[in-house]
Amino acid sequence: MASRKGQARIETDELGEVTIPAGCYWGIGTSRALEVFSATGRPSHSLLIEAVVQVKKACAQTNGELGLLPRQIVSAITQVCDEILSGQWREQFVVDAVHGGAGAGLIININEVLANRASEILGDSLESLASVNATKHVNLSQSNNDVYTTAMRIACLSATKKLQATVLEMERLLRRKSLEFERVVKVGRTALRDDAPITLGQEFNCFGSTIEHGLRRIKDASHHLEEIGLGGRSVGTGFNTAPDFHNVVVRHLSQLTGFSLRAADDYFRLTQSMSDFVAVSSSLRELAADLAKIATDLRLMGSGPTAGFGEIKLPDSILQQSPLWPDVLPKTGIPPLTESLLMVCYQVIGNDHVVCLAAQAGQLENNTLTPVIIDNILVSVSMLQTALDIFNHHCLIKITADTFKCRETLDRSSALIAALTTEVGYQKAIEIIDSARAQKIDVREYLQSTTTVSKSSLDKIFHYKYLTTPHLLEAGTPPENPE
Known part of the structure; x- marks a missing residue:
């Protein structure tokens, strides 16, 4: 009930009056x-x-x-x-x-x-x-329970649809970078120790495959949100609701949203269980974990420029004063977008934990903590959407390879032992690596100064396909020359 009081109005209920x-x-x-x-x-x-x-x-x-x-x-x-x-x-x-x-x-x-x-x-x-x-x-014909949980589903579908487009763009950019870096051979590392050679293209293609799988998990989880419980009312029985309401409302809501919605096969489950939202949040957490790993790898490969890996060049986004002599030395550029992405990923992982806790905290016929579930999911999607959009256009697309640094590091490493073994045997390969290190020159340069390996064999074993594709390595019986 409302009454007038100046420009405001007074409304009353069982608890008393309130000025609106x-x-x-x-x-x-x-x-x-x-x-x-x-x-x-x-x-x-x-x-x-x-x-x-x-x-x-x-x-x-x-x-x-x-x-x-x-x-x-x-x-x-x-x-x-x-x-x-x-x-x-x-x-x-x-x-x-x-x-x-x-x-x-x-x-x-x-x-x-x-x-x-x-x-x-x-x-x-x-x-x-x-x-x-x-x-x-x-x-x-509604209750808060069936309306709010249905709206949660629609909101998640809308949010993840936009995110999927951005994630797909990232995957395609990574695939394009993998082609760009296809012939750039570098040292592979396990436990941060030198291992067999790998191409920079193979690493970026792996990143692309990882993101593709993350996108697939989001799509699979989102599909279950198309089932809605409108018409179930407060506990799922549909009490005091027209028998045809649930089918008709699904038709209208599908037309309004553009999603292929369907009526629930069990209205009680959709009122009580938050597992569909847990699945969506989990898919976001899994994507965040993969993104964090990729961001960390890019930071390592881009570290330097002198004392780090220096295998790729990350674009500088901001300038800062030199920490050594700020009043004299010029400002230096820093690439902070991998760090920004890492922080977003950690926040998403934390949000998922909140969703999981709130989902299991429902009692009997409903869950009263649904607002914190949907809020954390939408915040996670929004943060990922914004962070990836910026990362794609201001960092990923601008990454370049330092081919000289990659080759220099590879030629000075023990990663070539396996390739040399096919020509001279394992023990001789070790001696070659040690001699090159003693003379402080790379392995290729050392071999060129000796007659240990012929030029044709040298060209073969340093070919990117020979170093980074499957074949058995046996001394004295090297594989065919790569094309």
């Missing part, structure tokens, strides 16, 4: 939520708000089609939904992102905004008795 500021479409329920929920200091993610509004629009259309709502009220509610989805009224959604009650605060907030704005469309003012009621009309 002028121009606010939300009402007393939202005001109550604002008093007690302020954990993060920010509202719910925009994708979640949009998803709830899409659910509300689909429910209004369904209730109208089933003859449960008057046509003019359906029209007014859907008009407000369209206004919100086009970007209007976003400042009206003020409930904190993390709040108790299984998302009830956000649902109340949106219900009140939809009802009051729809009433305004039908000719009422905010201070008058409303033609559209938040509970009787906007929330008809």
